[in-house]
Amino acid sequence: MNPMPIWLDALIAFFMVAGTAFALIGAWGLFKLSEFMKRLHGPTKASTLGVGGVLIGSMAWFGYNGGTSGPQELLITLFVLVTAPISAHLLVKAAMILDGCSKPPAPPTD
Numbered sequence: 001m002n003p004m005p006i007w008l009d010a011l012i013a014f015f016m017v018a019g020t021a022f023a024l025i026g027a028w029g030l031f032k033l034s035e036f037m038k039r040l041h042g043p044t045k046a047s048t049l050g051v052g053g054v055l056i057g058s059m060a061w062f063g064y065n066g067g068t069s070g071p072q073e074l075l076i077t078l079f080v081l082v083t084a085p086i087s088a089h090l091l092v093k094a095a096m097i098l099d100g101c102s103k104p105p106a107p108p109t110d
Contacts, residue, residue: 008064012057019053022046036095044088051080 029042059073 004064008060012060015053015057015060019050019055019057021050022053023050026050037092040088040091044084048080048084052077 023046026042026046029046030039033039033042055073055077062073
């Protein structure tokens with residue numbers, strides 16, 4: 001195995017540390033914020049960035065070391081980026097209905 005260039009090692013370390021920091025901030029926000037609508041931002045926004053940073057670092061490391069980095073990390077990224085906003089949207093809609101902020105859609109009439 002060839003030694004990794006220092007610039008690539010620093011870039012991978014940056015993405016891993018930044019991704020971990022975003023995930024930690026998201027978890028802290030979920031724990032510390034007071035209301036449900038505020039708490040929802042932690043796992044959806046910051047944790048998505050955290051997973052993205054770790055996956056970019058992982059793709060760079062496996063790409064340099066000759067591993068298969070493409071399909072697994074790209075599918076994980078796609079899955080996280082698609083499901084996080086959809087689940088957040090559904091949670092907000094359910095909370096709004098339970099709080100009485102909006103009415104559920106009326107059933108269609110014949």
